[in-house]
Amino acid sequence: MSNRFRPDHYTLKARKMGYPARSVFKLEEIQKKWSLIKRGKPVLDVGAAPGSWTLFALRILGKGGHVTAVDLKPLTIKAPSGANLHFRQGDVFTSESAVFLAEGGPYGCVLSDAAPATSGNRLVDTRKSYNLVMRVLDLAEEHLAPGGNLVVKIFQGGDENEIRDRIKALFQEVKTFKPKAVRSESMEIYMIGKGFTGLNRENQL
Numbered sequence: 001m002s003n004r005f006r007p008d009h010y011t012l013k014a015r016k017m018g019y020p021a022r023s024v025f026k027l028e029e030i031q032k033k034w035s036l037i038k039r040g041k042p043v044l045d046v047g048a049a050p051g052s053w054t055l056f057a058l059r060i061l062g063k064g065g066h067v068t069a070v071d072l073k074p075l076t077i078k079a080p081s082g083a084n085l086h087f088r089q090g091d092v093f094t095s096e097s098a099v100f101l102a103e104g105g106p107y108g109c110v111l112s113d114a115a116p117a118t119s120g121n122r123l124v125d126t127r128k129s130y131n132l133v134m135r136v137l138d139l140a141e142e143h144l145a146p147g148g149n150l151v152v153k154i155f156q157g158g159d160e161n162e163i164r165d166r167i168k169a170l171f172q173e174v175k176t177f178k179p180k181a182v183r184s185e186s187m188e189i190y191m192i193g194k195g196f197t198g199l200n201r202e203n204q205l
Ligand SMILES: C[S@@+](CC[C@H](N)C(=O)[O-])C[C@H]1O[C@@H](n2cnc3c(N)ncnc32)[C@H](O)[C@@H]1O
Pocket: 021, 023, 024, 046, 047, 048, 049, 050, 051, 052, 053, 054, 070, 071, 072, 073, 090, 091, 092, 093, 113, 114, 115, 116, 117
């Protein structure tokens, strides 16, 4: 078995804590640094399966918390008792999903760990990731509450500066971050937007 597929420290720890995927530790590190998920504010999780980020958000929000999650694939988690999980299986960019997302919003935090199916060709894959992220930013613009936060995964090596500029125009603060749990050979990074203002920031002051 190659190292890539051997369960590592993070995978084993995730299982112990009831999470289906090691990716939870990426969000945990982001949350520790920036406290993007806030109690009492609903969360949207884009590209949520198998469900580690969703479960993490539900646990932070506690009883009465709301997470809306969408993925092409099913979730393998169960919401903790008293927490509200609204899940739709399907493409997040369809008009049916738009109605579903609107029902759960506006959101205090939009999470996107969504990734395109990869081809192995870095140029192709970074372009696919760029297109996906730009569409996630459209969703964030539409569904975030003022002051809301964003985490979005990007494959590095393409036009991530353009993505950063767009996030900068929409939020008070933007950060680029590679969590420790990202495998060293991976091209993924995360961008964080804090304090959603929307494009018409001057009009809101
Ligand atoms: C790395 S996984 C997410 C892992 C998740 N954060 C967790 O911790 O369990 C990326 C997911 O993005 C989903 N995805 C990609 N494009 C999508 C789309 N257009 N609509 C819904 N889900 C999508 C994939 O199906 C995949 O399950």
